[in-house]
Amino acid sequence: MFSLAPAIVFFPLLGFLFLGLLGPRLKNERLVGIVGSGTVGLSFLVATAIFIEMLGLPPEQRKEIIQLFAWIGTFTGTSASMNVSVAYQIDQLSIVMTLIVTGVGFLIHVYSIGYMHGDPGFWRFFTYLNLFIFAMLNLVLADNFLLMFLGWEGVGLCSYLLIGFWYDRKFETGGYAPGTAYTGDAAKKAFIVNRIGDFGFLLGMFLIYVQFESLNFDTVFGRAAVLNVGGEVMMWMTLLLFIGATGKSAQIPLFVWLPDAMAGPTPVSALIHAATMVTAGVYMVARCSILFALAPATLQIVAVIGALTAIMAATIGLVQNDIKKVLAYSTISQLGYMFLAMGVAAFGAGIFHVMTHAFFKALLFLGSGAVIHAMHEEQDIQKMGGLKKYMPTTYKTFLIGAIAIAGIPPFAGFFSKDEILWKAFSSEYGSVLLWALAVLGAGITAFYMFRLTILTFEGEERFDHRHVHPHEAPQSMTIPLIILAGLSIVGGFVGIPESLLGGNALEHWLEPIFAPALSKLRVVPHHVEITEYVLMVLSVGIALAGIYGARRVYLRRQELSALWQQKYARIYKILWNKYYVDEAYDALFVRPAVRLSNSLLWKGLDVAVIDRMVNGTATAVAWCAFWIRRVQTGVAQMYATVLVGGIVVILFWLMIK
């Protein structure tokens, strides 16, 4: 069964080729939709079959590498050759990621059939989506860094293509860049910011190759496992890898692209910018856990960056009015929690949160898509309200998603978030401060999520009834919502902690993957303590307080919100402008680069030096050509003369020198 793993990857590839080559001729939306979703569905079935077989095997047999073919450097006997294969590694971690990618991916594909209905680029959309799934599966299934990097770049490309999918549409930048921006500009921003991170990843890979003389996971991790903790090389290596992760997973300082990425169609935001691609950085850190374990300093940085990102993005989310922007900041914030988990060596908890987050965040995005659809492309929540009576299914599922992300038991988000909070507190690498930041962030999360829900679905109707007639979404859209809502309720049960008499199944499942790292870090499993219960009650209490606060402010005493805006105008302005990070980057990097390019590089270097060199070369070539032509008027003797000249040089070199 394991040997079928390549099929998981190839179904979406086939879909991509079929749709990409025949797309313009397929007039039938149904066929495009069936092929596009069907290929991903088949991948999901194969992955499920492998997973079921894996469940029946003892842990040491759950890993297998399926070689497809040698890709680069197959010379035997030369030890320093770079040997890289196209090979897929099936193990406990990669199968979990594969199930998330194909499962949630399939639901979002089905949803897109309804959402993209009637779009002239319908086939193009599904072509890109299938290519994305193909690249993403390469990323999570690769057995070496280079193939993973290929997938990494591939998802980046698809993200670029899909953010700018409606390339002729205008898009709201939030005021930091003057002039009109098109969605293509948002796509470029995402691509360029990611490029910075990718460069870090690339440098990290170079260091890995220098240090371990291989790019193969097994070889590298095997050789790393015998090293001692510490050392500068390991610190730089992991830091560079982490820079790659901050780009892809939108962490400080490279998070600025994700809010703008919301310019893409909503299913794209759900699939790429919430459920799958942005978790690639978390997956990469988890995959390289042994490398990070050798550099505790980097782990500290990861934890701090994660916690700071979590709280920063949550506070920005408090004041935003664009339904998708709020969800985007909440995604950044939740990704922060995942990195916090990685940083405090709670790798299993991080992956657990990746999974539950994929469920509820995909649900929330798809729900917001249904709302935007119903409101005729309106995204401002101040112009919504009272939608629950028009779209009951969307409302109920959205509410479930909001409860899940707020962390109310027994919904999925509670278990994974609480696991992270507890580890942040109790782990040798955690601290009370990290825990406090995270708990505060959780409270804010509950508040802004319910602010979003209430402003959208409850209260008075603030939209223009003459133009807008909200309606429930078609079935192809609501069914995925219902399934995801179900998963958001029960998805957490795979990780109920021992303190709540659960088995913590997911963590034990992943244990063999992280065991080398944990033993390196000397992390010992904790016994159930009374503190754990206290903290649990505390965090649920704060989440409930957030929800209560939101209900009070936005349902009962709406004047409060305006009052606060005036009272705390300065803070409000900072948050509204997202801490001015975009402006700061603009002033620090973009403008100087433009200025430098204009003055020095363009007029100084380009015109004065390069153009002159180019024109000079052209003149020189023309001059040479003129002379060569003079002696080349059909006279072959000249060629013979040059030939003899060459002969003289060769003989001189061989015989005399």
Place this chain on the structure above:
Amino acid sequence: METLVADIWRSTPLVLLTLVGLIALLVEGSGKGRAAAVYWISLVGTIASFVLSFLSLNTEEAAFNDMILQGGYAAFFGMIFTASAFGTLILSRSYLRRLHTERGEFYVLIVFAAIGMMLMASAIDLIILFLGIEVMSICLYVLVGFLRTKLTANESALKYFLLGAFTTGFLLYGIALIYGTVGSTSFRAISAAFPAVSNQPLFLLGAAMLVIAFSFKVAAVPFHMWAPDVYEGAPTPITAFMSTGTKAAAFAAFVGVFLGAFQIAGSKLSEVIALAAAASMIIGNVVAISQSNLKRMLAYSSIAHAGYMLSGISAANREGETGILFYLATYTLMNLGAFGVLSWVEQKDDTKLTFDDYAGFSAQQPFLAALLSIFLFSLAGIPPFAGFFGKYYVFLAAVKADLTWLAIIGVLTSVVSVYYYLRLVMMMYFQPGGATVEEPPAQMAFIAVTCAAILVVLFGIYPSLIVDLTKEFLNI
């Protein structure tokens, strides 16, 4: 007698193609209007020989008293030559018919040239090598000047012949000197004697003569001057043939002698070849920039590619040899494809061969433009196309042989080459204009070029298909 039969049996790809060539010749001579029959016979012959070569890939053995190598290395090149001849035949047919000069001997000459090439790749004796080179060259002299009413065709044929004859002298002189020092022309004997004789002036002189002769055939600087003129004047399908089959054959001989019979790693011979490689890469790529005629541009680009491959010979290690074989196989595909598309756009009177003639090509002929772009990207060495791995392996070989400077020159000049390859892509996609083909390409030629493009992508993703084959070659 028994060994003779066995030897003939072993050399079926070569023997069969020779028989087919002779039959085609007889058919052509038997009356007028047999060109079509000759064409089909030649086509079937090349296909059959290709298949037989493929079947004998895994057995490499000497035949005819250590004169000829069969299977393995020879079969690998046999496949390249027959594929190149096959492609040339297909392209020639529509080309000649458009010019109303279809004649049977054209096809026969292509077949015989391919036979000469196969001899060159199978030779493990300098005399056979010489025989092969001459068979091939004489056919090519005629083919280049085949359009005998055209002045430029005459000019290029004459130039090619004069300079070719000149270098043949060097080749023979080199063989004689090596025979004089070693006492044999067999690769095996030369290889055994090499450590003892490698520093003798007479032997070095002989080896130098061979370097000169082979460099001429692969069109390496400074023996390249004939290439642009000849490529431009020859019928376009023959230009394609010369830049693929002929180049591959010359490299087959070059590699056979310098990596099979000699052990040149780290020697002065390797230095000289490295110099020629560097000069070819620099001059080929730099001069290609200033060309406006596409056939001349591809001629200079083929000089540059000879330079890349020469770095593999200069490195003289396993990576180098494999790299060159991979390079040649894929280069044949992409160059044949590129010339194929060029020959469809080209007009009877030698027009529509400049960059400007391709403005707006993608709007009129999206599929052909996409094909040509694949070939150009591959020639520039951009992944995921096959050209990337060819370069990767020869540069890797150079680095491993401590010729890092050569690899650096190679990478830098590759950057230069991107300019002129992508200039054509830019013309096709970003310039307004109405470039198109006069008549749709013949179905078979179209399919062949499409297959070449698919293979270029396939080998770019899955290079070990070829690399694994070549690992055990050339154990003389």
